[in-house]
Amino acid sequence: MRHFTASPLHAYPHGRENGGIHPDELEELFAEPTWSVESLLPPSTHAPDAPQVTSQQLHHLLRLSALPPPETLEQEQKMLDTLAAQLHFVGKIQEVDTTDVKPLRAIRDETAAAEETQTITIDSIKGALQKEKVIGHHYKRIQRDTAPVDAKNVEDWDVLGSAERKSGKYFVVESERPQE
């Protein structure tokens, strides 16, 4: 709850009781920029400050990415240069000491209450358990209720509907026979 009663201690003619600065101070406040985003760009005079990626590593990364290898040496050099420039650009993250910082992997509710509601307990799988029954006397085993489940909304899907090339109920992929 904030209160807005007048106070005699105004620093400025239109001063605010709960503080802050006056707009006339803004010019001076902004006179000195705090940093330069251009500092992230690789220097034009010498090689970017980034780990060296070799030609062999580049080909490996392209395989991992399922992308075609470069067709010429010039193309390969261009790819290496781009990667080096990108790695220089992102290299600024190394400047910060992050000891004991917990990585932020996703924006989600991290409260204890949320964790509790999302915890899977025996209650959450009760429905599934009720469809099982134990049979047998000497060799006790579990039998599942085999009554068909209505899954039309998820199974009524034309799997091949969006495929460009198909044959009967199969997708078609053409591969060259590997050389003997």
Added chain:
Amino acid sequence: MSLIKHAKTYLLNQSNYKHLNAFNSLVEPSVLLARSGISESDRAEEIGSNDVYDKPIAIKDNICTKDLKTTASSGILKDFVSPYDATVVKLLQDDGAVVVGKTNMDEFGMGSHSTHSHFGPVKLQRYEGEEVSAGGSSGGSALAVATSQCWAALGTDTGGSVRLPAAYTGIVGFKPSYGLLSRWGVIAYANSLDTVGILGKNVKDVEAIFDKLNVYDPQDPTSLPRSTRARLLDPHPKRPDSLRIGIPLDYNIDTLHPTVRKSWIRRLRELWNRGHTLHPVRLPTTQQALSAYYVLAPAEASSNLAKYDGVRFGSRAEGIDGAPGRVLFAKTRGQGFGPEVQRRILLGAFSLSAQAIDNYFIQAQKIRRLVQHDFNGVFARPNPLFDHDGTTSSKKRKGVDILVCPTAPSLPPSLSEVETQDPIHSYMNDVFTVPASLAGLPAISVPSGESHDLPSGTSCNSVGIQIIGQYGDDKLVLDAAKNL
């Protein structure tokens, strides 16, 4: 305003501004005109207090629609038709909105100028003969709204893709808190950052759409659960008349365009004149945020885009798929993806590789945590995603309610300049939008309200002012934007 009166104007603008390339596909004009044939009495019954009823809305082409192609402006999806509508599209249509078309964008959302598109660049033209960047990646959506080819539009914002084009085209662009709007049916680029965003001519229109879409979706595992949504509701719905406004000094970079700095100061002065108070704050990790973003987004992209092989859906390269010693789908991916997408996939594959994952991907996630800490440190309202004991909240009473800063450091560059630039040069344009994305915060870009002169002798407004709020403070951000 009703469709009957405006359908013809929108259609006329769609044909007049066709050369600006805002749309990848449009519905048949007859669809719009047929809707405007419904009699006023039938209409009145349906409309009630429904603000989106009958409104023509454009949808960014990475949001699935079953009636129009969904291409993400990529060659690999150039003929793809989704078998279902995205939740956000369905919600709008259920309320009577009309989808007018799918808008051009940077391929899969990767870009800041809407030039990396299989269908050619989006062009912003403020006077005859000019061709400048409309911003990206939702440049088509922004331009469609700015040129009145539709009433409002949906975009997506991963690192600023709704806010930046809104700033350049002089309209309003809102990125809600991460997890509020469903991503089901939205083509993933960097799933931990992707949000659906809204573009409109004014804040009221944007808020009307936000209110329709702000619901839990069980089909989206990252949709914020109902229990958390209930907690976000403002416990003190009556807000103070005077807001504490934070001025993030780390957004005062040395390459900030003087026109942008001037608009920023002018806006702050106006806010002060209306009784709000101004408080300089520091968000030191801003300086590493951009670098962290360009590790995280490409890494997630390299994983999200692994499924495009042209086999189950999408377009295939001609002829035999595989060659000995090559990955089976490499040819299709090499032809289907544009150069910027391939560059980012490769960078992502590097940051996730065994030798680099700790120093790059994990380190960037730690920087992301520090960015979130920075914001939590300056806002008066504690972050509702975390537990708080009573003492912290009373100690933090000195914090600010919102942050006010520019949306982009620059004015729209010419398309020829963008074309010759080194690709990483345009990464710098996201420096003011990326931090809020990393922390999942609500942020809106509104026109600065001040026109600046163009070489042609005309003037325009291509400067956006950004308002950022604490997580879940979407309504406060929208309210503040209305007053700006």
